[in-house]
Amino acid sequence: MFVTTRTRSVHRVHRVLGIDPGLTRCGYAVIDARNVTSARAVSMGVIRTSPSEPLANRLATLRTEFTSLISEFEPDTVAVEQVFFQVNVRTAMATGQASGLALAEAALAGCEVIQYTPNQVKDAIAGWGGAGKEQVQKMVQVRLNLSSMPKPADAADAAAIALTHLAMSPLGRQLRQAASS
Template structure:
């Protein structure tokens, strides 16, 4: 299975592409898409949309795992994260990908074993699980790779549940 994780944001949108196969887990691409806060909102959204479209077209993942907006103290931040999240999900579906959403706590629990883990713990575990020489930076990139890892951990269980439901 090939999964691209997306840590949505308008200024920094993290992505992490992870393949799971007979050879184990393999990082294919980890990085951040950036837009300039000085540019008008519509232009930034269009730029992010184009970058996501190109990313999905190049990588051709089976699934795109997007962080679910759980809670934000700052309304402006919540709005921009929501807009970026919506673009990521829409572009994933347009590219023919399945979409999954996970909360930050679900991702931390799947990757570190602790739903309250901090950013550094997530970065270190992503590094270890993917056999990387260094921890992915910035944290947005590591969080995106963690989303992909989270889906890879949950997918077998979800498939068994779906199969059990279909048998009823």
């Protein structure tokens, strides 16, 4: 797991918590940005639950972890990958349950909450909605100026979701304008 800590300075930083929802592996990434070219990874990782545990216990673990992340990092925005389509119905339901918990916890904490589809994320990060996992990881590495590709892929996906929000939101437009001024 990649973890660094950084205290927010007096200059306003926009902090985004990206969530790549999943019941067994749920990726998260905390990204700070002053402007569109200054995005920095604060923390990235994966929350894991055991498939052998009862569903209610796994969901309780996720809820506790989401609450802890929001409390520790105090994000302005929580961006969650939208469950758009899954071939496997069980996987889709589990991902939807994890996503719902993240959305609810963020809303309860007073964060701005937004969802992006997988294609929106790939398009915003790699320039093509059909980009593969490795392409997304490589672009996250470049955009966050990391020395190596972020791993596991779930954490990289969460960072891509946070970066998508910074690029696509009204804030992203403001950050781009500030950078060009």
